[in-house]
Amino acid sequence: MGSEGESSDFNSPLYVAVGRNVKEGKSLLTWALENFDGRNICLVHVHQPTNLVSLLNGKLSTSKLKNHVVKACQEFERLKIQKLMNQYLLFLSQTGKQADTVWIEMRNIEKGILQLITQHSIRRLIMGAGAETFKSKILSETNSTKAMVVCQQAPISCHIWFVSQGRPVYARPVGFGSHLTTTVTLSPSTSSSGTILARDPKENMDVGAENVQYFERPNRSIDDVVSTMSPSAPTVGQTSGGGSPSPLKVERPAYLTCSSSNTSLDSEFQDEEICDLRNKLEHTMIDAENSKHRTFEESLRWWRAEEDALEAMHKAEAAESLCKEETNRCKEMEELLHRQKQEMETMNSQHDQVSKELQLIQDQKPALESQLRQAYDSEKELEDKIIQAVNLLITFKGTRDRLQIEYDSAIRKVNKYRALQKEDPLGISSAHFFGISFSDIIEATQNFKPSQKIGEGRYGSVFKGVLCHVKVAIKMLPSMGSQSDSEFKNEVEFLSRVRHPNLVTLIGACPESRSLVYEYIENGSLEDYLSGRAKSGSLSWQSRIKIAIDICSAILFLHANNICCVHGNLKPSDILLDANFVTKISDYGINNLISENETPSSFHTLGSKNDPEKLAYMDPESFENGKLTTESDVYSFGVILLRLLTARPAMSVIRDVKCAMERGNLDAVLDTSAGEWPLKQAKQLANLALRCCEEDPMDRPDLASEIWAVLEPMRELCNSSQITSIASCMDSRNQHKIPSHFVCPIYQEVMKDPHIAGDGFTYEAEAIRGWFNSGHKTSPMTNLKLDNCDLLPNYALYYAIQEWQQNT
Numbered sequence: 001m002g003s004e005g006e007s008s009d010f011n012s013p014l015y016v017a018v019g020r021n022v023k024e025g026k027s028l029l030t031w032a033l034e035n036f037d038g039r040n041i042c043l044v045h046v047h048q049p050t051n052l053v054s055l056l057n058g059k060l061s062t063s064k065l066k067n068h069v070v071k072a073c074q075e076f077e078r079l080k081i082q083k084l085m086n087q088y089l090l091f092l093s094q095t096g097k098q099a100d101t102v103w104i105e106m107r108n109i110e111k112g113i114l115q116l117i118t119q120h121s122i123r124r125l126i127m128g129a130g131a132e133t134f135k136s137k138i139l140s141e142t143n144s145t146k147a148m149v150v151c152q153q154a155p156i157s158c159h160i161w162f163v164s165q166g167r168p169v170y171a172r173p174v175g176f177g178s179h180l181t182t183t184v185t186l187s188p189s190t191s192s193s194g195t196i197l198a199r200d201p202k203e204n205m206d207v208g209a210e211n212v213q214y215f216e217r218p219n220r221s222i223d224d225v226v227s228t229m230s231p232s233a234p235t236v237g238q239t240s241g242g243g244s245p246s247p248l249k250v251e252r253p254a255y256l257t258c259s260s261s262n263t264s265l266d267s268e269f270q271d272e273e274i275c276d277l278r279n280k281l282e283h284t285m286i287d288a289e290n291s292k293h294r295t296f297e298e299s300l301r302w303w304r305a306e307e308d309a310l311e312a313m314h315k316a317e318a319a320e321s322l323c324k325e326e327t328n329r330c331k332e333m334e335e336l337l338h339r340q341k342q343e344m345e346t347m348n349s350q351h352d353q354v355s356k357e358l359q360l361i362q363d364q365k366p367a368l369e370s371q372l373r374q375a376y377d378s379e380k381e382l383e384d385k386i387i388q389a390v391n392l393l394i395t396f397k398g399t400r401d402r403l404q405i406e407y408d409s410a411i412r413k414v415n416k417y418r419a420l421q422k423e424d425p426l427g428i429s430s431a432h433f434f435g436i437s438f439s440d441i442i443e444a445t446q447n448f449k450p451s452q453k454i455g456e457g458r459y460g461s462v463f464k465g466v467l468c469h470v471k472v473a474i475k476m477l478p479s480m481g482s483q484s485d486s487e488f489k490n491e492v493e494f495l496s497r498v499r500h501p502n503l504v505t506l507i508g509a510c511p512e513s514r515s516l517v518y519e520y521i522e523n524g525s526l527e528d529y530l531s532g533r534a535k536s537g538s539l540s541w542q543s544r545i546k547i548a549i550d551i552c553s554a555i556l557f558l559h560a561n562n563i564c565c566v567h568g569n570l571k572p573s574d575i576l577l578d579a580n581f582v583t584k585i586s587d588y589g590i591n592n593l594i595s596e597n598e599t600p601s602s603f604h605t606l607g608s609k610n611d612p613e614k615l616a617y618m619d620p621e622s623f624e625n626g627k628l629t630t631e632s633d634v635y636s637f638g639v640i641l642l643r644l645l646t647a648r649p650a651m652s653v654i655r656d657v658k659c660a661m662e663r664g665n666l667d668a669v670l671d672t673s674a675g676e677w678p679l680k681q682a683k684q685l686a687n688l689a690l691r692c693c694e695e696d697p698m699d700r701p702d703l704a705s706e707i708w709a710v711l712e713p714m715r716e717l718c719n720s721s722q723i724t725s726i727a728s729c730m731d732s733r734n735q736h737k738i739p740s741h742f743v744c745p746i747y748q749e750v751m752k753d754p755h756i757a758g759d760g761f762t763y764e765a766e767a768i769r770g771w772f773n774s775g776h777k778t779s780p781m782t783n784l785k786l787d788n789c790d791l792l793p794n795y796a797l798y799y800a801i802q803e804w805q806q807n808t
């Protein structure tokens with residue numbers, strides 16, 4: 001057994017504790033090689049982990065760090081250890097040695113060494129003892145705390161050599177501490193009890209009482225407790241440089257066994273009691289080691305359990321929160337379900353309700369359909385009734401309008417008679433107009449000789465004639481109709497009183513033949529000039545403006561008469577020009593001399609009888625309702641004004657001028673035969689005329705305040721221009737000057753009893769009679785021989801003079 005023990009002891013490796021200081025480690029190895037050549041060497045290393053990651057506590061850290069980070073750090077740590085160990089192994093291999101390595105991870109190095117000693121049942125260990133130790137005689141004086149702690153706390157079965165700077169400073173023998181003082185001194189020359197010299201291991205082998213032969217006889221080993229931790233132990237690392245780890249076995253330490261073969265031990269420890277004690281102590285130590293090992297394993301298990309518990313707790317917490325979430329979701333779903341259920345119930349009840357109502361309606365449907373049919377029938381009946389009522393209404397309205405016209409006419413006549421009565425209370429009205437017999441009319445017209453006919457109007461033909469040696473124009477009106485003779489006379493009476501320089505004078509009338517006798521106007525009508533039929537050429541723009549002024553003046557006069565007189569049929573063919581180109585309007589008041597059937601109200605019924613060119617002057621409103629108003633004359637005046645400006649056809653003149661004005665190109669439509677129009681005035685007149693032609697009478701300008709206000713200032717323009725050929729106008733507003741035709745050509749005074757002579761001129765009766773009585777048979781004005789010396793009273797002029805004298 002002894003030889004076996006020695007052999008196994010020799011084979012057991014020599015452990016050398018090497019640190020991170022490679023130089024120091026190599027020094028230790030050098031010393032070991034020098035002194036223990038032939039033994040297997042196993043490097044012992046305690047790795048101090050970094051703060052962040054511990055290889056041993058990796059599992060614990062995993063809970064805080066990401067797994068891959070932890071693994072990477074651990075790998076790094078291992079590499080560091082490996083690198084360090086490789087340096088030592090390389091060093092050894094250079095000396096032809098192979099070595100194993102054992103390492104442990106621990107923050108406290110001395111504790112790590114102690115643990116490795118225990119775990120690997122290290123029997124022989126070489127470790128450094130600090131730099132200064134070799135000078136000290138006592139190990140406790142060393143500055144190496146690690147050496148001190150290991151020396152004091154390492155199992156007694158372990159023989160430890162402390163080496164400093166390549167020199168052994170202390171050797172702790174096996175069984176250290178069981179009977180020695182803890183204070184260890186280093187003194188190669190001093191040998192006291194319990195003190196072990198360690199100058200040299202060889203020396204130690206010779207001198208040492210316990211195991212001085214240890215290195216000298218490696219085959220003489222003491223049976224150790226060989227305890228090798230499982231290679232899978234998580235806290236310890238072991239690598240093999242050449243061999244495999246030893247199997248786990250616990251044996252009784254051989255060096256504690258009393259052996260008869262060991263004479264040196266027998267001599268020292270023969271006492272059986274001591275031997276027993278040592279045995280007990282050894283057992284106790286083994287037990288302690290085992291229990292420590294178990295405790296360690298238990299601790300490991302406990303750590304694992306704790307980790308598992310922690311992980312389980314985290315999982316439980318996660319599961320709990322998941323469970324809460326699920327519960328909440330479940331509750332929400334339940335609430336949703338509940339709401340949907342309620343909605344469903346509501347919808348169901350509504351559906352039932354609607355179904356019931358539908359059924360009810362379906363039941364009522366036939367009755368409702370029959371009611372609907374009845375309603376349709378009733379509606380149709382009502383529609384028919386409404387149509388009948390509307391027709392009746394139209395009829396009534398027509399009747400009402402007709403009655404209204406009749407009423408207005410009657411009122412007008414009454415007013416007229418009243419006015420006449422006022423002016424002629426003695427009933428001498430019959431003397432106010434020149435009554436002419438039908439035979440005189442026949443004679444004057446040479447029995448209506450066609451050559452005497454100068455015109456054909458809507459109301460009859462106009463013949464030229466000579467009456468009492470005076471040139472006259474005789475207008476033959478249609479038959480009397482409903483108008484009585486007295487009514488006709490009254491109308492003529494009224495008209496013969498209307499006197500104005502721009503109105504054709506009504507000389508007399510023949511009630512019998514319903515003929516009106518007017519003064520004959522030499523120069524034809526405005527229509528002749530505008531249509532280019534006049535022999536004397538066209539009118540200058542000055543003459544045209546003057547004519548417009550004259551027309552306006554005459555209409556104003558008619559409208560302002562005691563009894564308003566609306567012309568109602570104003571057009572260029574009714575505007576005549578006398579020998580001095582003074583404007584003379586004819587046909588005024590003629591509407592009242594013809595029967596109702598012939599009035600403009602019935603124009604549209606006459607249809608083709610009317611020339612559309614003539615109808616273009618008619619106010620559309622009057623044309624529609626048959627009522628003549630002052631605005632009707634304004635409309636006609638507007639069209640005449642446009643024709644004066646452009647000489648274009650009446651039917652299209654409004655549209656033409658409108659377009660030209662919109663395009664800003666009035667020039668294009670102005671009648672150039674009138675000369676060069678002053679554009680400003682022309683535009684003014686065009687604007688004025690277009691306003692007169694507005695469809696709605698209310699939109700037309702007022703004759704006195706607006707139209708006259710534009711025209712009157714233009715009189716100066718006409719006078720200053722070259723219109724000397726045109727006689728000056730004498731309107732009602734210019735009465736302070738004596739009108740020339742009021743003055744007797746012989747007396748050169750205003751006439752008191754004007755009479756028309758055979759030459760057509762009017763003279764003071766006394767003056768012309770005196771002329772004739774003095775033997776003259778010629779005209780005092782022309783000096784031409786007169787056919788006769790008859791005189792005809794000029795009532796019209798007489799009344800005009802009287803009126804003028806009253807006003808002045």
Ligand SMILES: Nc1ncnc2c1ncn2[C@@H]1O[C@H](COP(=O)(O)OP(=O)(O)OP(=O)(O)O)[C@@H](O)[C@H]1O
Pocket residue numbers: 454455456457458459460461462473475504518519520521522524525569573574576586587614
């Ligand atoms: N006093 C007059 N002196 C000279 N010529 C006249 C006179 N009165 C009428 N005439 C001529 O007789 C023509 C016919 O006149 P009249 O008033 O009958 O018809 P009108 O005005 O042309 O059309 P309507 O009567 O249909 O409106 C005139 O255009 C004019 O040439």
